[in-house]
Amino acid sequence: MATTETEFVTAPSTPEPDTLQIVVEQKLRRQQDDGDVGGSSSSSMTIFRVPAHVRDASKDLYEPRLVSIGPYYRGRDELRTMEQHKWRYLHELLAQYTEASLADCVSAVRDVEHQARRCYSERTDIFDDSGDGFAEMLLLDGCFVLKFFINWYARVPDKLCDVGWGLPQILSDLELMENQIPFFVLESLYRALSPDAANIRLDLLMLIVPKFGLDNWTLCKQLLDGVLLPTQAEEMEIDHLLHLLYLAFVLTAEELEAIPASPTLLARCVSWLRQMWLSFNTAVSVRFAFVRDMPRVPGWTRLCTFMAFVHKVSAWFTKLLALIRVNNTRTEQDEEEPPEPPIMVVPNVTLLREAGVRFETKASARHMLDVTFDAARGVLRMPRVKVDYADKAQLVNLIAFEQARGSSSNGNNKLLSSYAALVGSLVRTGEDVEHLKRHDVIDNLLSCDHDAATEFFQRLGDCSSLDYSEEHHFAGMFEDLSQYYHSSWQRHKAKFVRDHCSSPWAVLAFVVAGCAFFFALVKFSTTIYSLSHPYCHCLVLASATSSMQMCHVVVPRKIIIY
Structure with a gap:
């Protein structure tokens, strides 16, 4: 029985999606929900990791040794001891601020949790946790930082900080780049603890900045003197504690412009020549003042007139050569020389x-x-x-x-x-x-x-x-x-x-050697002069001999008379 062509035609089937596509779509959707992918996520990152090769070479400079703040080092065995103190600080903070409750602090953390997730450039296990681990971290770490600076500001005794190594070590860990939480988390928690505060930002700056030990810096002076206005504090862009330290430590644009810049080499040479000429002119005027009282010789006037004429002629030729050079530059299109590469290293x-x-x-x-x-x-x-x-x-x-x-x-x-x-x-x-x-x-x-x-x-x-x-x-x-x-x-x-001025004895030896050289030069010049002018030398000897004879003759006569 012959089969027809229509019996082999089947309905088109929809291809099933690949498992890789499903997994990638799920991860993209989860990251979009967390805020890691999107139009503003790149600008929201403020807490970065140090390059791995730099951190591995100097772990003690970039990794915390006592307390972990943020997600990067949370859960390390050597840092788990401080987790107990974080719970203790949270309990003491709630007992100190009776107007606030734990619910207010949790609500404050929930308000900024999504924004805080977008501030970190690297994801850890706590980001993938479906529970409340990230929010709990923000609550504990934020309250720990606030309580630490509040106790330090009010000089409240604390066994943790009273230990010799406790206070500087905790402060050093809080200044690490990878050991940070966003500053707006601290502001949100402090607002929940002190709802009646007039200016949250200014109060936090007064708590934290003076403890950096930068009393002579501009920001600390403004805070200690009460010059910093609340509007200026609100306009400051602060990402975290290390950023606040940077703002207090590094010069502002106004302060940088106030520092006098070093003049160029040409300007320094011109200034040096001008100072040398003024010093020379003053010295000549003082030491040779009698020259001004001498009658002027007419030949000097003629010489000055001739020199002025030569100066005018040389200036005319200089202008002519400059005009010729400009015309040649306009006619010839020379290629611009590439700029000299910057100097990247100087001698030690x-x-x-x-x-x-x-x-x-x-x-x-x-x-x-x-x-x-x-x-x-x-x-x-x-x-x-x-x-x-x-x-x-x-x-x-x-x-x-x-x-x-x-x-x-x-x-x-x-x-x-x-x-x-x-x-x-x-x-x-x-x-x-x-x-x-x-x-x-x-x-x-x-x-x-x-x-x-x-x-x-x-x-x-x-x-x-x-x-x-x-x-x-x-x-x-x-x-x-x-x-x-x-x-x-x-x-x-x-x-x-x-070689010659390193000590007083070296200077004395150089002066003696210079005097000896001068006298030797004078002796040598007189010897050469006497050899080149023998007649003058004979006249000098003859005059000396005749004078000696006159003395020899006159003296005996006087003796005979008396």
């Missing part, structure tokens, strides 16, 4: 000393970034630097935060990264540290100078990348130091001062 302290650079402490320094170089005198002035392990952890985390913020941090260039590049180039060996210690520029609290050079200054920039042409704050100083170092005149002058 030992090499700069050989070129004559002197290092001094800046007594009136307003900030650690107030570093200046006077190329006319060859003096590099910088504030006193305390080399300590606690300061190192604070600096490297501030630099890491500055890198995460980009060039827009505080409206300035990468100031701390520029400072790390500067001191990393200057201080490379223990000899550099020893020399700076002798001039009170460095106060080394580490075991030896070699550790200060290799473990402190050389490691500050491990987490920083810098565009030396646009973001480097000390790019002009790098250029001036390089030009000063490669100047042969400066190197020879420094060698002369080092």
Whole structure:
């Protein structure tokens, strides 16, 4: 029996979705619900992780050692002891603020939970937890931070902080880049605890900022003096505690402009020549004042007239050559020369000393970034630097935060990264540290100078990348130091001062040698003159002989008379 063509036609079937597609769609939907994917999620990230290779090389600088804040280090075995103190702090905080209840704090955390999830750049297991683990973390960590600063501000005795290592260690952990919670979580909890507070932001700043130990910095002075207005506090963009420390530590744009910039090399040379001419003119006017009273010789007038005419002719030829050069430039289209690459490294302290650079402490320094170089005198002035392990952890985390913020941090260039590049180039060996210690520029609290050079200054920039042409704050100083170092005149002058003026005895020996050379030169010149003018020499001898004979004749006659 023959089959027809229509018997083999089947209805089209819908292909079943692949399991991979289902899994990916579920994960995308979950991440969208958490706020990790979307139009504004990239700008919402404020708490980042340090690169793994940097963190693994120096875990003690980037990882907490006593208390974990946030999701990145939550649940570690060595940090679980502080979880009990977090519950204790929550209980004491609720007992202290009787107007607030636990329900108010939970409601405050729930209001900002979704926004806080979007602030972290890396997901952990607590983000995938379907329960309330993330909200519980925000509640416990936020209340712990608030209670810690409240006790410190009110000087409430606490066994945890009264231990010698407790207070500085907790404060150091709260300043780590990866150990943060959003600042608006603290504001929401503090608003729930103190609903009658006039200005939540200003009250929190008064609690936290003075405890950073930056009393001489602008933000601390404004808070302590009561100058900071509530509107100014509200306008401040604060992501977390480390960001607040950065705002209090780094110069603002107004303060940066107030620091006088070092003049260019051409301007310094012109100023130096002008000062030398004024000094020379003053010295000549004082020491040779009698010249003004002498009658003027007519030949001087003619000479001055001739020199003025020569000056006018030379000026006319100069203008003519400049006009010809401009015409040639307009007719010939020369290719523009590419700009010179920026100087990325400068010689260290030992090499700069050989070129004559002197290092001094800046007594009136307003900030650690107030570093200046006077190329006319060859003096590099910088504030006193305390080399300590606690300061190192604070600096490297501030630099890491500055890198995460980009060039827009505080409206300035990468100031701390520029400072790390500067001191990393200057201080490379223990000899550099020893020399700076002798001039009170460095106060080394580490075991030896070699550790200060290799473990402190050389490691500050491990987490920083810098565009030396646009973001480097000390790019002009790098250029001036390089030009000063490669100047042969400066190197020879420094060698002369080092060899002949290093001590009073060396100066005395040089003066004696100079006098001996001068007298030898005079003796040599008189000898040459006598050989080249023998007749004058004979006349001098003859006159001397005749005078001696006259004396010999006259004296005896007087004796005979008397």
